[in-house]
Amino acid sequence: MTNVVSVPPRIDAHHHVWRLDRGDYGWLTPAQGAIYRDFTLADLKPLLTSAGVEATILVQAAPTRAETDFLLQLAEASRGVVRGVVGWVDLAAHDAIPVLGQLAGKPLLKAIRPMLQDLPDPAWILRENVVHALRALPALRLRFDALVKPAQLPALLGLIERIPELDVVIDHGAKPPVAAGGWQPWADLVAAAARSPRVHCKLSGLATEAGAAWRPDTLRRYVAHLLACFGPGRLLWGSDWPVVELAGGYQRWVAATDVLLSGLCAGEREAILGGNAWRFYELD
Numbered sequence: 001m002t003n004v005v006s007v008p009p010r011i012d013a014h015h016h017v018w019r020l021d022r023g024d025y026g027w028l029t030p031a032q033g034a035i036y037r038d039f040t041l042a043d044l045k046p047l048l049t050s051a052g053v054e055a056t057i058l059v060q061a062a063p064t065r066a067e068t069d070f071l072l073q074l075a076e077a078s079r080g081v082v083r084g085v086v087g088w089v090d091l092a093a094h095d096a097i098p099v100l101g102q103l104a105g106k107p108l109l110k111a112i113r114p115m116l117q118d119l120p121d122p123a124w125i126l127r128e129n130v131v132h133a134l135r136a137l138p139a140l141r142l143r144f145d146a147l148v149k150p151a152q153l154p155a156l157l158g159l160i161e162r163i164p165e166l167d168v169v170i171d172h173g174a175k176p177p178v179a180a181g182g183w184q185p186w187a188d189l190v191a192a193a194a195r196s197p198r199v200h201c202k203l204s205g206l207a208t209e210a211g212a213a214w215r216p217d218t219l220r221r222y223v224a225h226l227l228a229c230f231g232p233g234r235l236l237w238g239s240d241w242p243v244v245e246l247a248g249g250y251q252r253w254v255a256a257t258d259v260l261l262s263g264l265c266a267g268e269r270e271a272i273l274g275g276n277a278w279r280f281y282e283l284d
Contacts, residue, residue, distance in 0.1 A: 008275035009054035011083070011283075014171065014204045014238025016061045017041055017074065024062040027118065032246075039242040041078055047241065047250040048081070054274075057238070057281060059086040059145065059171075063115050068103070075108045083283040084110035086145045089133075092124075096133035104140040110281040112137065113145035116152050117175070123155040126162075135163055143167040143281065149175045153189035160196045167198050169236060169280060172205025176222050179211040187225055194229035200280055201230045203272060204238030207247035207256065214247065216259040223260045232268035236277045 018025055019038050030036050048056070058071050068087035075082035085108050089099050103109050116125060124130065137144060144166055146156055153174055160168060170193060176186045193199050203226065210218050226235060237257060244253050261269050277283070 008270055008278055010052050011237075011274040011277040012048065012051075012053045012056040012239050012241070013236040013277035013281075014059050014202050015044065015056055015241040016059055016243070017044070017071075018061050019070075022062070022067065022070065024064045024067055026062070028061070034245050035242050041074060041081065044241060045081070047239075050251060051254045055083045055283070056081060057084045057086060057110070057277060058082045060088040060113055060115075063088050063090075063118075065089065065099070068109075072106055072108055082108070084108055084281045086111040086113045088113060088115070091130045091133040092127065094129075096129075097136045100133065100136055100140055100142065104142055107284070109142070110283075111143035111145045111169070113147055113171075115147055116156075117147050117149050122151045123158075125152070125155050126158050131159065131162055134159070134166060138163075138165045138167070141282065143169065145169055145171055146174075147171045150177070150186040150189060153186075153193065157189070157192055160193065160199060164196065164198070167200075167280065168193075168196075169200040169202055171202050172209070172240065173201060173203065173222060173226050175205060175209050178206060178209040178214070178218065178222060183221075190226070191229045194234070199230075200234040200236060200276065201226055202236050202238045203257070204236075205240045205243070207253050208240065208243055210247065212247065216256045219256065220260060227264075232264055232271050233276065235272045236280060237273045 017039050028036060058075055060067055071085045075085050087109055089096060089112050091114055146168055148156055174190055206219050206222060207214055239250055239253055241250050244250055261272060
């Protein structure tokens with residue numbers, strides 16, 4: 001009898017959709033150019049098919065409960081394409097924990113993401129009321145998506161120390177300053193975060209940080225560092241679509257990923273491209 005080895009499905013662990021008439025995307029203005037329009041799951045599906053991506057994680061793009069409800073409705077109607085939603089809750093609100101409890105009853109809600117990179121206080125995540133709300137996540141089987149730049153990494157390190165049982169995934173590699181060729185303090189801070197075994201990282205968003213003229217070699221040093229820090233067992237691949245349309249598009253990022261991960265064995269690539277997301281987000 002021939003043994004059949006199960007290969008985990010390829011998963012896009014980070015993408016968005018939006019509808020401009022909803023009116024709560026404060027960051028999304030005409031200055032964003034090509035992405036200042038509606039983007040739907042119907043727009044995404046041909047790109048998924050072309051890349052061999054079977055399932056996705058849909059991530060919030062507006063700091064409102066209304067958008068989270070909108071995303072959950074889309075996920076429920078997606079016929080299994082969207083396997084999880086990363087939503088938003090006002091973690092500083094007096095009713096944050098009851099709201100988290102209510103949302104945790106939605107099977108497709110997998111994680112919470114405050115838009116930390118847009119907040120004026122880089123240490124907002126360490127405010128006592130916010131930490132109090134985040135302590136509730138593990139018992140609710142919810143994870144924490146950390147949308148951070150290097151400026152917010154020191155506070156994230158403090159959070160990891162305070163709540164070591166919290167499952168964290170750092171979005172977009174913490175947005176290293178690729179276009180400027182910057183390295184420190186990003187490199188050391190990311191390495192420090194990776195010392196916690198519950199901290200994962202998304203291999204996403206790097207092309208956008210690199211500027212329009214990027215090539216795979218532009219990103220190689222940064223990807224190699226993320227691999228050295230997190231290993232192939234704690235990196236999750238994502239497209240950051242439709243934002244990636246500002247940096248060459250979905251297919252260009254897929255092709256670059258294949259080049260950048262070509263030195264890994266098949267099992268390591270499969271983990272980054274799907275297996276790790278399946279496990280981290282506890283997908284059905």
